[in-house]
Amino acid sequence: MTVDPAPISGRQPRAVRTALAVLEEVVAAGPGVTAKEISTALRLPPATTYRVLNLLVGEEYLVRLPDLRGFALGRRAARLSPVAVPRLPTAARTVVDHLRGRVRWGVHLAIFDGARLQVLDPDPDHPPSDADLLARLPQASALGRLLLAEQPDWRALVRDLRPVTDRTVTDPDALDAVLDAVRRDGLATQTGQLRPDRGCLAVPVRSPADGALVAGLALSGPATRVADPDPELVTLLREHATTLGPLLG
Structure with a gap:
C-alpha cells in the first residue's frame, strides 16, 4: 500500500x-x-x-x-551533484616529475575548472597547504592568485579576506595591486601568507589553442627564497608550464 x-x-x-x-x-x-x-x-x-x-x-x-x-x-x-575526479595524463605527470627532479623545492600542479582550484598533483615530499584552505582563501596562495587575476572581478570568488598569518593580504586595494602584478608579469607569488616560514611562486599553464588558463604550476619553498627568486628557477618553471599546455589544454 x-x-x-x-x-x-x-x-x-x-x-x-x-x-x-x-x-x-x-x-x-x-x-x-x-x-x-x-x-x-x-x-x-x-x-x-x-x-x-x-x-x-x-x-x-x-x-x-x-x-x-x-x-x-x-x-x-x-550525492546531489556527482563530480568526476579528473585524471592527470601520464605525459603531464612525467613533465611534473621531471621538474621535481631538477629542483629542491616542492612542485605542485593545480587545475582550474571555471572558478574552482583543485590541486591535482601535490608534491608528496613537500605537501602543500590544506586543500580546503586553498579553495576558500585563493587570495592567500600563488595558485589562487593566478585564478583571481583571470577574473573580471575577483570579488565574485573571494568571500573572505580573513588573515591566515600576519602577512596575509586583507586589504582589497592591496589585493588589486597584487593581481595587477600577476597579470603584468605572468607570475604569482606569496611569502609567508599561508605559513610564516613558507612561500610559493606559480606560473599559468595555458591552452595553446586559445590561451585560456587551464592549470597552474607552482614551486614552494622557504619564504626568504621566494621573496627574491632565482631568475633561472623562474625560467625553468615557465618552460615546464609551456610544455604542459598542450597536454592539459
Whole structure:
C-alpha cells in the first residue's frame, strides 16, 4: 500500500527555501564557513541559522569541521551533484616529475575548472597547504592568485579576506595591486601568507589553442627564497608550464 506524503503547508515552504539557501551559501563560501558568516550573508537571525545548520548536520547534508569552527558539505550533499575526479595524463605527470627532479623545492600542479582550484598533483615530499584552505582563501596562495587575476572581478570568488598569518593580504586595494602584478608579469607569488616560514611562486599553464588558463604550476619553498627568486628557477618553471599546455589544454 502506497502512502501519499503529507502536503506542504504553513511555514514549511519558507523553511525549505531557508535550508536550500544555507546549503547554497556553504557551496559558495567553501569549506570552513561559519554560522556567523552564513547568518550575515543571508541576513538570517542567528537562532534560525543555527537551527537550520543543526538540522542539515543531523541529516548529513553538512558536517562540522574537526575544529568546530565551520561547516562543509556532507555525504548526502555530495550525492546531489556527482563530480568526476579528473585524471592527470601520464605525459603531464612525467613533465611534473621531471621538474621535481631538477629542483629542491616542492612542485605542485593545480587545475582550474571555471572558478574552482583543485590541486591535482601535490608534491608528496613537500605537501602543500590544506586543500580546503586553498579553495576558500585563493587570495592567500600563488595558485589562487593566478585564478583571481583571470577574473573580471575577483570579488565574485573571494568571500573572505580573513588573515591566515600576519602577512596575509586583507586589504582589497592591496589585493588589486597584487593581481595587477600577476597579470603584468605572468607570475604569482606569496611569502609567508599561508605559513610564516613558507612561500610559493606559480606560473599559468595555458591552452595553446586559445590561451585560456587551464592549470597552474607552482614551486614552494622557504619564504626568504621566494621573496627574491632565482631568475633561472623562474625560467625553468615557465618552460615546464609551456610544455604542459598542450597536454592539459
